[in-house]
Amino acid sequence: MRKFTKLLHGDSAFYEAIVPTDLQESELRKAKNKIRDRLRVRIEAATKTKLGMEKTVAPRFRTQGSWAYRACVQPDHMPPQEMDWDYGVYLPVEAWEETGTPRVAAAAYFELVEALLGELAHEQGWRLGKDKNHCLRVHVAKWAHVDVALYAAPAEQFARVSDREIERVEKRAFDAATASLEQLNEASEISSQDWDDFEGMMVATRKGIWEPSDAEVIAGWFRDQLKIHGDQLQRVWRYVKAWRDHNWQEGGPTSVLLMLAICRHFSKQPGRDDKALAHVAQFIPAAVAGDYYEEGIDSEHNFNRLDATQRLDARNRAILLERALRESLTNVTQPKSAVVIALRGQLGQRIPNREADVETDSPADKVRETPARPVVTPVVKSSYAG
Incomplete structure (x- = not known):
């Protein structure tokens, strides 16, 4: 029997060549945070006026896909391949139809976020794609893009997450009165620990309909496999x-x-x-x-x-x-x-x-x-x- 494991994993091996560099991760993370910071404020301000919700609510955010699993790889052909960061925007919704879909119009939600991302892309010198049905693609570099998917989930599930986040914030010795804008933005990110509590996620599509999402189930399933x-x-x-x-x-x-x-x-x-x-x-x-x-x-x-x-x-x-x-x-x-x-x-x-x-x-x-x-x-x- 032969072995070639050193070609795959070790000093200057294949694995080191395909894993994103620290600089690439940093640049993508900065772009993701700019998207989060813009959407957190603007979506909250529009929940009553443009989405027709009964009260103002703040969205939550979560990294998904390969970056959440720590399984992203460097593309082998750039272009046309690009490194991607999957990012979810989660809207707490209290009113639901008997069919199990949110009363918030999927089309209005999609169009609102697309307009907000278009403004941000123009300011940052990015480019907004138009070819995706289940997400909004923002090309943030020649080699990378961020895919923003728009979700809704029952508001009571977010309330449980918020309660635990408050406890974590208090342990870090700051509260809403003293927290900086950066800390408030960071607090809007949903952790993997909290993610397992979410059920009944729906994703908005460009066609203006809500579809069930299995993203949270896949994420939890893979984490279990990784533990094993x-x-x-x-x-x-x-x-x-x-x-x-x-x-x-x-x-x-x-x-x-x-x-x-x-x-x-x-x-x-x-x-x-x-x-x-x-x-x-x-x-x-x-x-x-x-x-x-x-x-x-x-x-x-x-x-x-x-x-x-x-x-x-x-x-x-x-x-x-x-x-x-x-x-x-x-x-x-x-x-x-x-x-x-x-x-x-x-x-x-x-x-x-x-x-x-x-x-x-x-x-x-x-x-x-x-x-x-x-x-x-x-x-x-x-x-x-x-």
């Missing part, structure tokens, strides 16, 4: 997303579909990201080839958005990935250079061109890679002197 499997799961998901970005400049399987397939079949391999990646790669062809459901999230929702032609293409490409990883691990007769070439062919040129990091397994490796198992303490019978 640890950081290696996160890294393997990033490797597979990087494979997707390398093979499709546009389109391809969604990040959520890949995440669900990886979590379902993940097998922890201590110190061996190569084996963990090769293991889940066996199941990706089937995952992208047909409908995909996850009982733990929504047994009736199909997470595979690809059409028949795209599914066949994705399956064929996933088979090539699985084959390259398997051959790289098991074919000890091929030159080490061939392993590097095969991996770069599937994952891109960010795989280091280092033959020395392709090594041969040893018996000691198997011992180190075997996870520790709890040992039952033996029963020691009492002994009596004399």
